[in-house]
Amino acid sequence: MHFPASNPRFHPLVLAIAVSAASVSLPAWAVQPFVLKDIRIEGLQRTEAGTVFASLPFRVGDTYNDDKGSAALRALFATGLFKDVRLEVTGQVVVVVVEERAIIANVDFTGTKEFDRETLIKALKDIGIGEGQPFDKGLADRAEQELKRQYLTRSLYGAEVVTTITPVERNRVNVTFAVTEGGVARINEIRITGNQAFSENTLLTELDLTAGGLMTWYTKSDRYSRAKLNADLETLRAWYLNRGYLEFVVESTQVAISPDKQNISITINIREGQRYTVTAVRLSGDYLGKDDEFKSLVTIQPGEPYRAEAVTNTQKAFTDRFGLFGFAFARVEAVPQIDRNTGRVQVQLNADPARRVYVRRINVSGNSRTRDEVIRRELRQFESAWYDGARIKLSRDRIDRLGYFSEVDIETTEVPGTFDQVDLTVSVKEKPTGSLLLGASFSSADKLAFNASVKQENVFGSGNYLGIEFNTSKSARSLVVSTVDPYFTDDGVSRAIDVFYRTTKPLNSQGEDYQLVTPGAAIRFGVPFSELDTVFVGIGIERTTIKGANALPENFFRQRALFGDSSTSVPLTLGWQRDGRDSALVPNDGRYQRLNLEWGIGGDTRYLRSNYQYQQYFPLSKRFTLGLNGEFGIGRGLGGRAYPIYKNFYGGGLGTVRAFDQNSLGPVDVTGAYIGGNRRLNLNAELYVPFPGTGNDRTLRIFGYTDAGNVWREGESMADTEANPIRVSAGVGLSWVSPVGPLKLSWGVPLRYARTDRIQRFQFQIGTAF
Numbered sequence: 001m002h003f004p005a006s007n008p009r010f011h012p013l014v015l016a017i018a019v020s021a022a023s024v025s026l027p028a029w030a031v032q033p034f035v036l037k038d039i040r041i042e043g044l045q046r047t048e049a050g051t052v053f054a055s056l057p058f059r060v061g062d063t064y065n066d067d068k069g070s071a072a073l074r075a076l077f078a079t080g081l082f083k084d085v086r087l088e089v090t091g092q093v094v095v096v097v098v099e100e101r102a103i104i105a106n107v108d109f110t111g112t113k114e115f116d117r118e119t120l121i122k123a124l125k126d127i128g129i130g131e132g133q134p135f136d137k138g139l140a141d142r143a144e145q146e147l148k149r150q151y152l153t154r155s156l157y158g159a160e161v162v163t164t165i166t167p168v169e170r171n172r173v174n175v176t177f178a179v180t181e182g183g184v185a186r187i188n189e190i191r192i193t194g195n196q197a198f199s200e201n202t203l204l205t206e207l208d209l210t211a212g213g214l215m216t217w218y219t220k221s222d223r224y225s226r227a228k229l230n231a232d233l234e235t236l237r238a239w240y241l242n243r244g245y246l247e248f249v250v251e252s253t254q255v256a257i258s259p260d261k262q263n264i265s266i267t268i269n270i271r272e273g274q275r276y277t278v279t280a281v282r283l284s285g286d287y288l289g290k291d292d293e294f295k296s297l298v299t300i301q302p303g304e305p306y307r308a309e310a311v312t313n314t315q316k317a318f319t320d321r322f323g324l325f326g327f328a329f330a331r332v333e334a335v336p337q338i339d340r341n342t343g344r345v346q347v348q349l350n351a352d353p354a355r356r357v358y359v360r361r362i363n364v365s366g367n368s369r370t371r372d373e374v375i376r377r378e379l380r381q382f383e384s385a386w387y388d389g390a391r392i393k394l395s396r397d398r399i400d401r402l403g404y405f406s407e408v409d410i411e412t413t414e415v416p417g418t419f420d421q422v423d424l425t426v427s428v429k430e431k432p433t434g435s436l437l438l439g440a441s442f443s444s445a446d447k448l449a450f451n452a453s454v455k456q457e458n459v460f461g462s463g464n465y466l467g468i469e470f471n472t473s474k475s476a477r478s479l480v481v482s483t484v485d486p487y488f489t490d491d492g493v494s495r496a497i498d499v500f501y502r503t504t505k506p507l508n509s510q511g512e513d514y515q516l517v518t519p520g521a522a523i524r525f526g527v528p529f530s531e532l533d534t535v536f537v538g539i540g541i542e543r544t545t546i547k548g549a550n551a552l553p554e555n556f557f558r559q560r561a562l563f564g565d566s567s568t569s570v571p572l573t574l575g576w577q578r579d580g581r582d583s584a585l586v587p588n589d590g591r592y593q594r595l596n597l598e599w600g601i602g603g604d605t606r607y608l609r610s611n612y613q614y615q616q617y618f619p620l621s622k623r624f625t626l627g628l629n630g631e632f633g634i635g636r637g638l639g640g641r642a643y644p645i646y647k648n649f650y651g652g653g654l655g656t657v658r659a660f661d662q663n664s665l666g667p668v669d670v671t672g673a674y675i676g677g678n679r680r681l682n683l684n685a686e687l688y689v690p691f692p693g694t695g696n697d698r699t700l701r702i703f704g705y706t707d708a709g710n711v712w713r714e715g716e717s718m719a720d721t722e723a724n725p726i727r728v729s730a731g732v733g734l735s736w737v738s739p740v741g742p743l744k745l746s747w748g749v750p751l752r753y754a755r756t757d758r759i760q761r762f763q764f765q766i767g768t769a770f
Contacts, residue, residue, distance in 0.1 A: 033065040037092040045100055045171060047081050052096060055079060064094060072096070080134050101134040105172040111179040114154055120147070120177075135173050140165070147177060155223035158182030158261040185257060186212050187222045189265040194251070197243075197272055206239050206622075207232040209266070219697045224264045229253065233268070240272065244305030246336060246345065247273030276306045276338055276345040285351035288325060294318060294351075306336065306345050318351060323389020326356040328412055328422055357387045360421040366428040367461075370404055374463035375426060377487055378402065387412075387422060394531060399426065404458045406431040463487065478502045494526035496538075504646070514548030514556065516646050524573060536575035541603070543568045544646050553673035555645045562642055563604045569644065570602030586698045586737060587617045588625050598647075605644045609635035629684040636678060636714070643714065648676030651711040652727075654763050656682050658707050659729035659748035661758035666711030666724070668756050677713035681726070684708075688735065699737040705746065706730045728752040731761075 039060060041052050055075040058068045069087050076085045076098065084099040107130060109117055124130060127146060128139045144161045151159035159181050166174040190211055192200050204210070209221055209232050216222040233250050240248035254267040280302055287294045297317040299310045315332045322330035333350045362383050364372050378398040381391040392410055400408045407429035415421040455467040465484040471477065480500045488495035504516045524538025545566040546556055559567070574597040581590035592615040600607040611633040618626040637643040653662030666677045684707050691700045708728045712718055731748020745764040750757070 031064070031066055031069070031089060033063050034092050036060050036062055036064050036094060039094050039096065041096045041098070043098040043100065046103065047098075047100060051079070051081070052076065052098065056096070058094075064089075069094075080136065100171060101136065102167070102171050102173045104129065104131055104133050104135050104175055105168055106174045107131060108174070108176045109179060110176065111181060112177075114156060114181055115150065120150075123150070129175065135165070135175070137165075140175060144177065147179065151179075151181065153225050153227075155185045155225065155264075156181050156183075157185045157257060183262050184223060185262055185264050186216075187224050187266060188212055188263045191265070191267045192270060193267065194270040195272060197245075197275070203236065203239075206235055208235070215691060215694045215700075218700060219694045221694075221697070224255065224266070229255070229266065236268070236270070238308060241306075241308035244275040244277065244307070245272050246276050246306055246338060247271075249273075274340065274343055276336075276343055278302050278304060278306050278347060279344045280346045282346065282348045283351070284348055286353055287351055288322075288353060294321065297321060298349075300347055306347075311336075311347060314349065318349065320389050320393075322351075322353050323387065323392075325353075326358070326386035326388070327353040328357050328387040328389070329354040355420060357420050357422050359383055359385055359387050360415050360418075360423055362424045362426065364426045364428070366405075367430060369430055370428075370458060370461045370463070374402070374404075374458075374461065375399055375428065377492070379426075381424065392424065395426075398531075399428065402458075402463070404431070404463075405429055488525065492528050496524050496526070498522045498540075514546065514552055516544055517547055518542050518544045518646070522571075522573070532578050532580065534577060536573065536577075538573040539570065540573070541568070541570050544644075553675050554669035555648075555675045558642070559645045563644075567605055567644065568603035569600050569605045569607075572599045572601050573597065574599075581615070581617060586701075586735075587615075587627070588698070589617050589619045591616050600638070600644075606638040606641045607635060607643050607647060608638055609633070609647050623690045625688040627684075627686045627688065629682070629686075631680070631682040633680045634678065643678050645675070648678065649680035649711055650674070650676040651680055651682070651709055652758075653760070654744065654746070656680075656707070657709045657727050657729055658705065658733075658746050658763055659731055659750050659759065659761055660727060660753070661760040662763075664758040665709070665727055667713045667716070675713070677711040677716070679712045679718065680709070681718070682707070682709040691734075701735045703733050703735055704731070705733060705748070707748075725752060725754070727754075727757065 036058060037060065039053070039056070039058075041049050044052070055072070055078075057071045057075065058064055062068075072087065073085055076082055076096070081101060082098045083101045086097040088095040088097060107121060107124065109120055112120065121130070123146070124143050125133075127143060128136065129143045140163055144163050147161045148159060151157075151161075159179065161180075162178045164176040164178065166176065168174060187209060188211055190204060190207070190209065192203050195203060209224065209228055210216065210219075212222045233253070237248060237250065249271050251269045251271055253269070256265045256267075257263070278300060281298055281300045283291060283294060298314050299317075300307070300314055301310070311334045315334055318332040319330050322332075330351065330353045332352075335348045335350060337346045337348060339345070359381060360383065362376075362379065362381070364375050367375060379395045380398070381388055381395050392412075396408055396410050399405065405428040407427075409427045411425045411427065412422050413425065415423055455465070455469075457465050459466050463486055465482070465486075467480075467482045469478070469480045469482070478500060479502075480498060482496065482498045484494060484496045486492075486494045499521045501519045502517075504518070520540055520542035522538055522540030524536050527535045527537065529535055543566060546552075546560060547565075552560075575595060577592075577594045579590075579592050581587040581592050592613075594611075594613045596611045598607075598609040600609075611631065613629070613631040615630075616628045618628075620626055633649050635643055635647055635649070650663040651657055651665035652660035653664075657665060663676070664674050666680075667675050669675050684705065686703045686705045688701045688703045690697070691702050694700050706728070707730070708726055710718075710724060710726045712724060716724055728751040729748045730751055731746055733744060733746035733748075736743045743764070745762075747762050749761060750759055753759070
């Protein structure tokens with residue numbers, strides 16, 4: 001069969017074969033170039049014709065040739081929409097014949113208990129398996145392997161996944177992943193070999209992975225994963241390096257799984273090497289003529305065993321100090337010079353500050369909702385200023401503390417074509433900042449309480465807060481509407497407005513027919529005096545009414561006699577706080593201080609009420625924490641007027657002195673009511689230890705405590721240990737960061753008490769404080 005080279009018209013079948021071959025390798029049949037008069041598309045069912053035309057490298061009027069045909073086939077296959085593509089040439093017309101891939105109509109799972117269905121659907125959609133996407137057998141196989149890998153991370157080594165593809169009408173398919181999860185493979189043994197200086201049990205306590213035990217159902221520390229093992233190996237390495245063993249190495253690890261894939265044993269083979277003692281620390285390189293200043297930052301102590309943590313901290317302190325002077329790319333290298341014969345080491349710190357740079361521009365990215373100004377006003381590093389590492393870190397921390405973002409990162413990039421300029425990019429990942437809460441809580445004091453709230457931490461991306469809260473219990477009810485503008489002024493002064501309605505019935509009189517009703521409003525301003533200190537100033541107005549007349553306590557009668565059923569107060573508030581704890585939920589280190597002053601300057605009452613709290617946490621070890629808390633409050637009437645009873649302090653129960661009934665400490669009137677007082681003292685000490693079997697988990701801990709404190713009324717002496725002595729109690733408890741909030745349970749005994757005290761040995765509450 002012969003086709004003359006001058007004839008551009010081929011038989012359609014032969015042309016299709018020729019063009020297809022051209023798409024694979026060198027053309028078997030050549031098409032003489034010709035000018036296109038038309039392009040037709042055949043075989044489309046769902047795909048828009050425009051999608052095909054957009055992928056073609058030629059248009060009507062262009063010259064068509066073999067290279068353009070091959071490029072068209074590659075481009076169309078690359079869209080992933082077509083199972084097969086052919087080009088047919090008829091005269092001066094190119095016909096694109098396509099066979100579309102099936103579309104995934106539905107993705108489903110059976111037998112999945114370990115993972116949430118929506119989580120799996122989202123994970124598979126990220127790799128191309130999802131409703132409405134073209135079906136690809138290769139992607140389905142990849143999805144199956146990904147599912148198996150996810151189950152391996154949960155120690156489900158016996159998990160099996162079978163993929164079923166079911167065709168449905170209109171060239172669609174249903175994809176079903178049938179999962180047989182099997183049982184969880186658990187670690188039944190961890191061995192460490194090669195250790196000489198430290199016992200195996202000592203080393204095992206440093207690992208987060210553990211063999212099965214009493215509480216591993218909660219901690220899940222007996223579930224193996226490679227990532228967890230690698231983290232434990234790094235922990236082990238750091239533990240040795242911090243004790244002078246510079247040449248410590250993990251020689252090998254063996255992970256063996258039983259034939260039924262239910263039990264795992266781990267063997268870690270180590271070589272300790274010898275222990276080295278630091279004899280000297282030397283500085284070399286360029287320290288900007290501030291050698292003495294840098295020497296003061298050295299935490300490596302000659303005469304002590306080599307500590308890698310001290311070396312790392314010193315390097316970081318050096319690079320941070322270089323950053324203060326604008327040297328963004330400073331390098332500090334620690335070179336240990338060891339003498340194996342004597343077991344000594346000299347540490348040489350080589351510094352190269354590189355070059356000083358300016359920050360040319362600061363970019364913000366990732367904030368699709370939050371306004372740029374909300375982020376930029378937290379920055380302490382400015383454009384066109386020297387690069388300052390401390391200010392950049394502070395800026396990142398301040399943005400993170402806003403609570404609007406799940407991720408905050410600041411990247412430094414050099415400006416092309418310059419040697420002394422960098423750009424900073426603040427990258428954030430936004431998270432939902434609104435919440436609708438409907439819930440209930442239970443405590444030994446208040447019994448069942450309901451609460452509801454609607455909160456928006458970042459209204460319209462402005463950084464302002466708006467919230468409505470409703471709480472109710474047997475002793476107290478409240479409705480509060482609050483709004484906060486954290487940058488009421490450009491200097492960072494915040495403004496908060498509260499409108500509230502509260503009813504209070506003292507806990508010791510829950511069966512009586514009286515209560516205090518207090519509607520009111522307040523406005524306060526927060527003035528930042530430093531990065532850590534904030535002073536609050538505010539003013540409000542309250543109107544308190546005594547409702548009911550049956551069995552009124554004596555001080556309620558006096559209040560009525562002095563001020564009538566209702567009294568108005570205009571309190572001026574002044575407060576200060578500093579929170580340096582490492583965690584608000586499970587603190588292990590740091591200090592917290594709070595001082596509040598309330599001055600009744602107007603209305604029917606004149607009084608001054610103050611309260612100071614101090615907390616300190618001491619990390620005794622990696623697992624043991626000592627917490628101390630002290631709180632003192634005092635109030636008094638001014639201008640010859642009595643101190644209002646509804647400003648009294650109360651004591652007893654969680655948050656004050658445990659093992660005593662809530663609010664049962666202090667003065668008792670002739671009716672037997674606990675009336676509180678104008679002074680209160682609380683002293684608390686807690687020693688936290690891990691719950692047996694939880695390893696290094698800090699969300700579940702037990703504690704021993706000792707509490708002391710009391711409440712005194714006007715005229716009583718705090719030093720009079722006979723009339724109203726300080727109460728003392730001691731006991732044990734459980735602290736758990738539960739899914740519904742921090743839970744604290746305690747059981748104790750009173751060590752020093754009076755006959756009028758109400759004893760309550762067991763107490764608990766969700767959401768309690770110290």
